[in-house]
Amino acid sequence: MGRPKGGNNHRYTPEFKLKVVMYNREQGKAQTERVYNISSSVFYRWERIYLEEGIEGLSIERRGRSIKPGGKPKGRPVKLSAKVEADLISENQRLRMENDYLKKLAALIQEEEKKPKRSK
Numbered sequence: 001m002g003r004p005k006g007g008n009n010h011r012y013t014p015e016f017k018l019k020v021v022m023y024n025r026e027q028g029k030a031q032t033e034r035v036y037n038i039s040s041s042v043f044y045r046w047e048r049i050y051l052e053e054g055i056e057g058l059s060i061e062r063r064g065r066s067i068k069p070g071g072k073p074k075g076r077p078v079k080l081s082a083k084v085e086a087d088l089i090s091e092n093q094r095l096r097m098e099n100d101y102l103k104k105l106a107a108l109i110q111e112e113e114k115k116p117k118r119s120k
Contacts, residue, residue, distance in 0.1 A: 014055055017058040018055055020038060020043045021046050023035065024044075024047065
């Protein structure tokens with residue numbers, strides 16, 4: 001069947017994970033939890049991995065420490081296209097400039113409010 005018996009440390013085959021994902025898409029969360037006795041958070045994670053990486057992604061072991069001994073995070077790296085990455089960088093720069101401008105403007109307004117008002 002693909003699912004080991006006993007204990008909480010289950011290791012599932014990629015084929016079993018795919019079967020559960022497909023069953024969930026056809027039958028829904030409640031039925032899938034009942035039939036396979038697996039929490040929805042588990043098979044939703046499998047579904048996300050399947051949609052992002054395909055069947056190969058389901059075969060990658062994702063247990064253990066989240067940080068490798070060298071200090072680099074373990075698991076799937078975030079995949080962004082060059083255009084999306086460039087857009088994010090330029091948006092970040094624009095927002096920083098806008099933030100600096102607003103800080104300076106607030107300081108100028110506060111300075112103006114502190115000055116005594118002249119009467120005509």
